[in-house]
Amino acid sequence: MSGTALSKSKLWRYSTGDKGVNRVTVYQRNLSPRLYIEWWDDDGRHQRSLTTATGVPIVDRNLAKRLAHRASAAQLRKRKQQASALLGVAQDRTLADLLRVYHDDMKDSWKPSHMKKQEMFRRFWLTQLGHATALTDITGPTCNRVVRDHVAEQKKKWSPTTQNHYLRYIVDAYSYARKFLKWIGEQHDLSNVRYVKAYPVSRAYSLEETRLLLAALHEVDLRAGVLGELCYYGGRRLASVLAVETPDVYLVPESVLEELDGINCAVVITFLAEHDKASQRGRSVFVNDTARAIKVLLDTPLVKSTKFLFPLGDLDKPTPRSETAPPHQNYAIKRWLAPAEKLAGIEHVKGRAFHGLKRRFATDVDDLTTASWQSGTSEATLRRTYRQDDLLKKLRLAEQLSHVAQRR
Numbered sequence: 001m002s003g004t005a006l007s008k009s010k011l012w013r014y015s016t017g018d019k020g021v022n023r024v025t026v027y028q029r030n031l032s033p034r035l036y037i038e039w040w041d042d043d044g045r046h047q048r049s050l051t052t053a054t055g056v057p058i059v060d061r062n063l064a065k066r067l068a069h070r071a072s073a074a075q076l077r078k079r080k081q082q083a084s085a086l087l088g089v090a091q092d093r094t095l096a097d098l099l100r101v102y103h104d105d106m107k108d109s110w111k112p113s114h115m116k117k118q119e120m121f122r123r124f125w126l127t128q129l130g131h132a133t134a135l136t137d138i139t140g141p142t143c144n145r146v147v148r149d150h151v152a153e154q155k156k157k158w159s160p161t162t163q164n165h166y167l168r169y170i171v172d173a174y175s176y177a178r179k180f181l182k183w184i185g186e187q188h189d190l191s192n193v194r195y196v197k198a199y200p201v202s203r204a205y206s207l208e209e210t211r212l213l214l215a216a217l218h219e220v221d222l223r224a225g226v227l228g229e230l231c232y233y234g235g236r237r238l239a240s241v242l243a244v245e246t247p248d249v250y251l252v253p254e255s256v257l258e259e260l261d262g263i264n265c266a267v268v269i270t271f272l273a274e275h276d277k278a279s280q281r282g283r284s285v286f287v288n289d290t291a292r293a294i295k296v297l298l299d300t301p302l303v304k305s306t307k308f309l310f311p312l313g314d315l316d317k318p319t320p321r322s323e324t325a326p327p328h329q330n331y332a333i334k335r336w337l338a339p340a341e342k343l344a345g346i347e348h349v350k351g352r353a354f355h356g357l358k359r360r361f362a363t364d365v366d367d368l369t370t371a372s373w374q375s376g377t378s379e380a381t382l383r384r385t386y387r388q389d390d391l392l393k394k395l396r397l398a399e400q401l402s403h404v405a406q407r408r
Contacts, residue, residue: 204359235375282376362386
């Protein structure tokens, strides 16, 4: 973009805003790393070094661009305020107005953990776009640029999923402003935000690795062993398993099992929907060795005193529930996975963890209808997201096809 009243000899320049309204230009005059900013207002033309204007040395061009956008937005707000005062027209709603009302209206329906994330998203967008920025001044490309520039500046890069979480928050807030508050029209609802394409790699343990890992988890800790078996045999997510409390566990009476061959112990566990990405609570059945391990865990002093199935601390020492953090809010138990993998001689693969056991479950159970009943996950999701390629099954299929071809 061309700068205002700047010679073409400038080493670098970047302009934003409309000429005659809120045009702001940042530029580099020569080989010196010092950057400058230029703008116009009722008092005429202004030029300052960014170091002088901000009080801190700034030599990063991406940061200079962001400051130019903020200065341009501030100048546009000032112009609108002047016009509103002159014409007696009500000022536009601001981003801070929207997010305040949005959070006030939604807080009763958000879980505490979700509320914490929403507050983090709100702080980010208010910092990046400005509290007093009018809703109609924010566009989809602006939001994409803010996230893109922020990612470029961070040492620890955001994943595509994280970037989309931030974008989804601002889009949802604007959708609320259009549908329920009637503050904006469709042309301003950020429906043109472009989400970052993610290509997640689905990882699962092999069947042999699963056998070795489940045995090793029991050697590390009783809770780790039961946790691994619930993730695999129940096809459940880690968060939902950690949230299980003792009232959620039902011990099937022996009189019921007398009519069933091969089952001498059984437990039914209810998993709450809010921890399992599900629309309703679900139940999974565990039998024999897994059920017996659950019963042993239920009898430990720590579990009895806290009512949590996976409390942190010494299992032999009772602790008041009020002094124990809910396990699903403290993922310290995940630290038991690394020593178990080492003990089992299994390579640690980033991104696999306990969720790899759910993926193994979806791969091993042929009947997806039954798998859906046990895991609480829809058949479509199990097939699309969790089921892995099974080399042995493909080898058998290839062998069958080779015989068919030979017969022809």
